[in-house]
Amino acid sequence: MDGTHMNMPIAPDVPEAPDTKQSRPYRTIAVLGMGSWGTALACVAARAGGQVRLWGRREALVQTMRATGRNADYLPDVELPERIAPTSDIAEALSGADVILMVTPSHSLRQMCDDMRPHIAPGTPIALCCKGIERGTGYLLTKVIEEELPGHPVGALSGPTFARETALGHPTAATVAFPFSYADRLAPQDSPAARLAVSMSDANFRPYMSDDIVGVEIGGAVKNVIAIACGMMTGAGFAENTRAALITRGMDEMKALAEALGGRRETVTGLSGAGDLTLTCSSTTSRNMSLGVQLGQGTPRDACFEGRAVVVEGEVNAVSVVDLARRVGVPMPICEAVHAILHEGADLTRTFSDLWARPIESEPRALDIALAHPISARI
Structure with a gap:
């Protein structure tokens, strides 16, 4: 027998493909x-x-x-x-x-x-x-x-x-x-x-x-607001740690609101939630992120985008998302911060300082603990 085949690797067992079905496309x-x-x-x-x-x-x-x-x-x-x-x-x-x-x-x-x-x-x-x-x-x-x-x-x-x-x-x-x-x-x-x-x-x-239409829609609406928050922090001179924290905790706000309205938390970890959120919060190609960056740099709202009347969905969504969250009793502190800056004249630096000084919470919801933040008395 020819020995050239003796050392060939044995192919691993390949799982059978799932039972795929044929579907008719719309023409x-x-x-x-x-x-x-x-x-x-x-x-x-x-x-x-x-x-x-x-x-x-x-x-x-x-x-x-x-x-x-x-x-x-x-x-x-x-x-x-x-x-x-x-x-x-x-x-x-x-x-x-x-x-x-x-x-x-x-x-x-x-x-x-x-x-x-x-x-x-x-x-x-x-x-x-x-x-x-x-x-x-x-x-x-x-x-x-x-x-x-x-x-x-x-x-x-x-x-x-x-x-x-x-x-x-x-x-x-x-x-x-x-x-x-x-x-x-x-x-x-x-x-x-x-x-x-x-x-x-x-x-x-x-x-x-x-x-899960509810989970998909909530992800699409809330991510615009979180992207403005990420842009604000980027424009103000903060770096990747800050953006990662806002993305992660922003996704938790998305999950909580979706669940309260009958959606599934797992949907928010998918493309329409975590995927869209990560993309929108990572590039000024997004008008939401771009607006946040300009505001974080101190540019007045009417001077953003070189004074052009650019529609930014997250600016509108900040009102509707916060209003809905308040109606159903879901705390959304990042969205509340963006709403306060965009629509209530709140100071950007102070608002985000207050956000970081909120009570220290547990990350798993089952561990229900809240502790006063040490710096909260100093700001």
Whole structure:
């Protein structure tokens, strides 16, 4: 026998692959919102094989996109796939759509639903791709859609996803969440979560599925506020220890609020929570982090972003998140600090000093201890 094979390593036992199921992708996808994230999602859906209608209000931008194949206002260096059809006609965008991705700003969500109502086919699934909590009502944004457009499955797509990187095809992962009905659990491959996940899957975009819409939405809303806190501390001259502490304790605030509203703490440790939080708190590519940095450096709010009127979701979310947390009795000291600085005129340095001087607590919730912090009497 030839001895050349005598020293070959023995292949380890490989576990059998899970029982994978085939799911049917949605073929016609309407993306409502022509900003950077809407355009990025349209690129993903088109590359995955879908026919995409990308809607925006500005006819001039639509015409430019049709002529150049690029969104010059938001993602000028990204060539749009041919399967994307830009339009400013909402009826055209929604006609025959198998699924709708809503990427409009959270503050205009009810108006967007009103615009859609005459044109949306019964039962068409809707995936929310913006993040926040409605100010005043305390509603999660999926609840707003359910109230305005009853009879449609409503879910969310969320995760650590900078728009430009996603549009350029950098490997990216996100969570697709829809409530699972009894029928969905019997045939999960036919659920809206599964069908949207395969509709958005290509070589570089990898979705994961969830049935915890509350946990996914809370992660998306709260992370914006924590990112502003991280930016403030970075701008004020603090370093990585501070940012790591804020991210970790900020995630605990996310978990507590999600759990109080019926979500699962484990969801917040996933892509839509810990993943999105880590990304948003680590780069000034995030407008939330960037705003915090500028404020931490002492730049007045009206002078931030060189005086341009830039919408920062976390600035709005700070009000709605804190209001909701107070209603349900969940302490969120980091979010409270950001709210106080942004909306109550609190001094940044003093506010964060007070945050650090709060009573010393136990990290496992089962160990219920609180001790007065020694420095609290000195500040």
